Amino acid sequence: MRSKATIKKLTADDFKLLKTLCSIYGPSGDETDVRDFIIKYITTHQKHWRCKPKLFYGRGFQNTLVVVFGKPRTAVFCHMDTVxxxxxxxxxxxxxxxxxxxxxxxxxxxxxxxxxxxxxxxxxxxxxxxxxxxxxxxxxxxxxxESKFTKTSKNIESAYLDNRLGVFIALKLAETLSDGILAFTTWEEVGGGSVSFLQNHIAKTYSISQALIADVSWISEGVKAGKGAVISMRDRWIPRQEFVRQLILKAENAHIPFQREVEASGGSDAAELQMAENPWDWCFVGAPISGVHTPKEVVHVNDIQSMLDLYQLFLKHL
Incomplete structure (x- = not known):
């Protein structure tokens, strides 16, 4: 018998956090304001969370932040920087x-x-x-x-949903997370660099070899707004398909709406995982947006909910 996922419904108060995140200065190479906001947010709110995490930042981590919950099995990578x-x-x-x-x-x-x-x-x-x-x-x-954040019953429009939406999902996931790692990365918009040392630290310290990439994708002829977050089967980089099929099966069994995505180009923090000396299974899971890298990026609220539901499911059952 198929089991339904426990769903945390996002509220108007939740989206106030997303609005704040979209307004914080943090271009590639200058992400410290975003990192410091996340640290302050975690230290303020963790008393209400299921598990109190350990935070790693500062010397040896540059502008990045690693947040560890319980006995982690899976790492979530999401970049803080913007174009x-x-x-x-x-x-x-x-x-x-x-x-x-x-x-x-x-x-x-x-x-x-x-x-x-x-x-x-x-x-x-x-x-x-x-x-x-x-x-x-x-x-x-x-x-x-300049970010002009607007929300209707269906859509949110703002600059820098890429990738403050991924950061938002990670912070909402943190509320119920018992075991897992949230890795807030830098430099993604200019080709990456921080995941290389973060993955090595995570793999060696926690013996983790599976990861999810919390980032945004784009609307296309095969990906529609409001139909669910995408589970990407490939872009420029190709994850191990057995791992991707495992995620798809879990999402189907939980009745969470999602869309399969296949692209020939584009990339994410996953590039450095695939090129790493440590063996990583990885998959990009994110809400699709329109107006990518413009001041008017648009995402459907149903796709935000779908993205959070998928991350809650995967971090619990992987």
């Missing part, structure tokens, strides 16, 4: 990752504890991007999209 822009010279901006801004999109940066804000200017012939501002930023100042 954005770096000021070069004379108000010229160069990409961090692949941001999709348009003319007059508002961006903001932090400089000497002050906020700099202004619209983007995209030159029609050269396509070079610059900042419209009376103030000349310091060379190296990073800028991110």
């Amino acid at each position: 954005g822009f770096t000021h070069r010279y004379n108000k010229q901006l160069i990409n961090i990752g692949s941001p999709q801004g348009s003319k007059n999109t508002i961006v903001w940066g932090k400089e000497n504890n002050h906020i700099l804000k202004g619209p983007l200017q995209i030159h029609s012939q050269t396509k070079k991007i610059s900042l419209q501002s009376k103030i000349l930023p310091q060379t190296g100042t990073a800028f991110v999209f």
Whole structure:
């Protein structure tokens, strides 16, 4: 007989956390504000959780954070960084990752504890991007999209659902998690780097060899909004299919809505797991969004619920 998964219904108060996460400054290479927010959130709320976790950060972990619950069998990797822009010279901006801004999109940066804000200017012939501002930023100042978070009964629209939604799911998962690891990573939007040392630490310390990637995917001809989070069977990287089929069977038996995804390109933190010296089974599980890397990323609330349900199921039964 098939068993139904225990479902935690997300509430309006839960989504206040997502709104806050989407507003925090954290482009690739400068993720400490996000990490510090997560640490403060955990220390404040853990008294209400099923299991009090151990936190590892600081020396040897750079900007990352590893949160360990009980006797872990599975690790969840989710990146904290976002796309954005770096000021070069004379108000010229160069990409961090692949941001999709348009003319007059508002961006903001932090400089000497002050906020700099202004619209983007995209030159029609050269396509070079610059900042419209009376103030000349310091060379190296990073800028991110201004977040205007809106929620309806069906959708949430905001900058940086990629991947503050993954962080949100991890923090909601933490409320009921007895055994598992949450690894908050950096640099994903520029090709990665932190998972390499994190996976080695996790594998050697806890003898773990299976992982889930909590990130967002995209709407496509085969993936629709509102039909459930995706269990990705492959992108540029191909996980061991026996492990993926195991996840699919568990989701089907629990009657949790999900979509199978197959893509030829794209990647995630999983790349460093597949290339690691330690043997990892991994799978990307995430809600699909539209408007990827724009200030107006959109996700269906049903897909957020599906994503959380899947993670609760997998962390309990893997």
